[in-house]
Amino acid sequence: MTSSHGHHPYHLVDMSPWPLTGSISAMMMTTGLVKWFHQYNMNLLLLSFLATVLTMVQWWRDITREGTYQGIHTSVVMKGLRWGMILFIVSEVLFFFSFFWSFFHSSLAPTIEIGMNWPPYGIKPFNPFQIPLLNTTILLSSGATVTWAHHAIMESNHTQAIQSLGITIILGVYFSLLQAFEYFEAPFSIADSVFGSTFFVATGFHGLHVIIGTSFLFVCFYRLLNHHFSSAHHVGFEAAAWYWHFVDVVWLFLYVFIYWWGG
Numbered sequence: 001m002t003s004s005h006g007h008h009p010y011h012l013v014d015m016s017p018w019p020l021t022g023s024i025s026a027m028m029m030t031t032g033l034v035k036w037f038h039q040y041n042m043n044l045l046l047l048s049f050l051a052t053v054l055t056m057v058q059w060w061r062d063i064t065r066e067g068t069y070q071g072i073h074t075s076v077v078m079k080g081l082r083w084g085m086i087l088f089i090v091s092e093v094l095f096f097f098s099f100f101w102s103f104f105h106s107s108l109a110p111t112i113e114i115g116m117n118w119p120p121y122g123i124k125p126f127n128p129f130q131i132p133l134l135n136t137t138i139l140l141s142s143g144a145t146v147t148w149a150h151h152a153i154m155e156s157n158h159t160q161a162i163q164s165l166g167i168t169i170i171l172g173v174y175f176s177l178l179q180a181f182e183y184f185e186a187p188f189s190i191a192d193s194v195f196g197s198t199f200f201v202a203t204g205f206h207g208l209h210v211i212i213g214t215s216f217l218f219v220c221f222y223r224l225l226n227h228h229f230s231s232a233h234h235v236g237f238e239a240a241a242w243y244w245h246f247v248d249v250v251w252l253f254l255y256v257f258i259y260w261w262g263g
Contacts, residue, residue, distance in 0.1 A: 100257065145168040
């Protein structure tokens with residue numbers, strides 16, 4: 001097994017400007033948020049979004065070329081990519097674990113400052129059997145359709161793969177729109193005691209992950225339309241599907257503990 005760098009199955013990455021531009025974009029986004037919060041000026045934030053999107057598009061373009069056209073993603077490289085995605089998801093699990101830790105720390109033993117009651121007095125939580133239950137149904141359905149797409153790719157059924165992945169993306173966008181509507185109609189804010197803080201930080205970061213996962217699936221959809229995936233070579237889609245299932249599982253915990261039990 002050979003590669004462009006010699007007679008070995010490993011991928012020695014070429015020099016690329018995208019890690020540098022990505023780091024600069026992330027720094028611009030952080031400072032842009034601070035500038036927006038304090039000076040109500042979004043110029044730097046919008047510029048950082050543009051720089052981030054351009055970096056993403058060109059970096060993913062290069063990786064797609066490496067794996068699809070140049071044959072650099074050998075079986076050994078794909079194994080490494082899968083393990084990299086697994087470790088990334090583990091880090092995300094710990095990320096959300098900290099939010100649940102904060103929520104249970106505050107809710108199981110409410111302090112006197114919030115009236116020794118959970119939810120605190122004066123806060124009307126969401127009805128878990130309205131939009132939250134609908135969003136649960138949407139995400140569980142999207143988990144089924146992305147699994148359908150995965151099996152269609154493995155069986156080389158291109159038409160079903162496109163249809164099922166398209167449905168998954170629509171469901172992801174629908175979830176985000178419903179959550180935005182829920183936030184708009186919320187009877188409390190992130191500034192309303194520890195209940196508002198833990199609720200909006202936990203559900204907000206999950207919503208951000210849904211948007212990221214939807215973008216991930218949209219890239220896979222574009223690649224699927226261009227016949228980049230085969231039954232034996234679709235590690236990019238596998239990573240997206242794993243990430244989407246992780247988003248599904250996190251939402252189940254959010255729904256049960258924060259919307260239903262915590263409300």
